[in-house]
Amino acid sequence: MVKKVRHVMGISGGKDSAALAIYMKDNYPELDIEYYTADTGKELKETYQLINNLEVYLGKKILRLRAYDDSPENPFDHKLKSLSGFLPNPQHRWCTKSLKLDVFEEFVGNDPVVSYVGIRGDESRDGYISSKGTIQSIFPFRQNIWSQEINKFVLDNNKIGLTLQLADQLIPVEKLERFKELLSFKTFDELFTMEQKLLQLLNLSTSGYNALVHEMLKTSRYPLAKENHFPLINNEEVLLLDDIFDLLEKSGVGIPAYYKDIEFEVDGQKATYNRSRSGCYFCFFQQKIEWIWLYEQHPDMFAKAMEYERDDFMWNMEESLAQLIQPERVKAIKLDYIKRKTRIEKSKKSNKLRDILADDAEVDLACASCFI
Numbered sequence: 001m002v003k004k005v006r007h008v009m010g011i012s013g014g015k016d017s018a019a020l021a022i023y024m025k026d027n028y029p030e031l032d033i034e035y036y037t038a039d040t041g042k043e044l045k046e047t048y049q050l051i052n053n054l055e056v057y058l059g060k061k062i063l064r065l066r067a068y069d070d071s072p073e074n075p076f077d078h079k080l081k082s083l084s085g086f087l088p089n090p091q092h093r094w095c096t097k098s099l100k101l102d103v104f105e106e107f108v109g110n111d112p113v114v115s116y117v118g119i120r121g122d123e124s125r126d127g128y129i130s131s132k133g134t135i136q137s138i139f140p141f142r143q144n145i146w147s148q149e150i151n152k153f154v155l156d157n158n159k160i161g162l163t164l165q166l167a168d169q170l171i172p173v174e175k176l177e178r179f180k181e182l183l184s185f186k187t188f189d190e191l192f193t194m195e196q197k198l199l200q201l202l203n204l205s206t207s208g209y210n211a212l213v214h215e216m217l218k219t220s221r222y223p224l225a226k227e228n229h230f231p232l233i234n235n236e237e238v239l240l241l242d243d244i245f246d247l248l249e250k251s252g253v254g255i256p257a258y259y260k261d262i263e264f265e266v267d268g269q270k271a272t273y274n275r276s277r278s279g280c281y282f283c284f285f286q287q288k289i290e291w292i293w294l295y296e297q298h299p300d301m302f303a304k305a306m307e308y309e310r311d312d313f314m315w316n317m318e319e320s321l322a323q324l325i326q327p328e329r330v331k332a333i334k335l336d337y338i339k340r341k342t343r344i345e346k347s348k349k350s351n352k353l354r355d356i357l358a359d360d361a362e363v364d365l366a367c368a369s370c371f372i
């Protein structure tokens, strides 16, 4: 029996995945999307609140997936114990794998799955792409809704003949000649890259390119090969950071409370701080100023994060949390943050703190499964 394609979306508790859920409900109500969240048991309470708000807006349950759900402990502590207290770090992100990715793959099994991912039009990453051939990622906020793997499959130099034939049926007549000209150019590593070819095709006709990809997929084993109709083919919208905040505000779901600017003063200088991302309260990806935010705004959670540290296992390689909250260190971190923020503000057109923090947060290789 041919398996039905499942449409799924992971809700991390961050702004982008929440906005994507709103966007999909508003624009593609015909897609029966299964929403899920992979709960580590260590998220901020604001994250759980956002998920509850979203459920009300969607009128649908967001399935709570929990690793080791037969354990009396929460997922993070259960796994940590099995690793004798070895805390995760950017090089050893066992938390992402065991508590997020593995539970997702178990949830979808071997079913053909289209997974919607909230990477924005102003970001240049693909996020988590499952290595399972049965899972296909789609990025509705970007002009290029397809993963790199799919674009490679379609724009393979050996398939130029087939794409030219399909273009005759799919591309608007006024754009056909140039579209076929672009399609017929072979890509070479440096002279004319696949990315350049893709961008030119998309700029010429986004919906035309999308229709071409969908037809090409029908010759493959990717999940969308089984769908005769895929409404996102006609999606020409690109959503940026401000659009995300607008969607959250206008829907009534709201911006997660941890984004709220809170004022502080140090050495006579005033500034604001907040937390820039969702994820576990002790996440090792957070910036020093976010640790200080946690210490000052959620002292109970900071104290719990401290309890995990031992001589050999710390959240930051350079210093323990006990060292980080020494008054002189707190002052230095705040002053450094103000300096950095001023520099970034000067180099950017936007002076909105949320833009600065969000962009800055993407400088590091953050955990897409936790923060989108």
Ligand code: SF4
Binding pocket: 040, 088, 093, 095, 096, 099, 100, 278, 279, 280, 282, 283, 284, 285, 367, 370
């Ligand atoms: S939020 Fe951070 S600590 Fe939590 S699972 Fe993701 S990477 Fe690990």
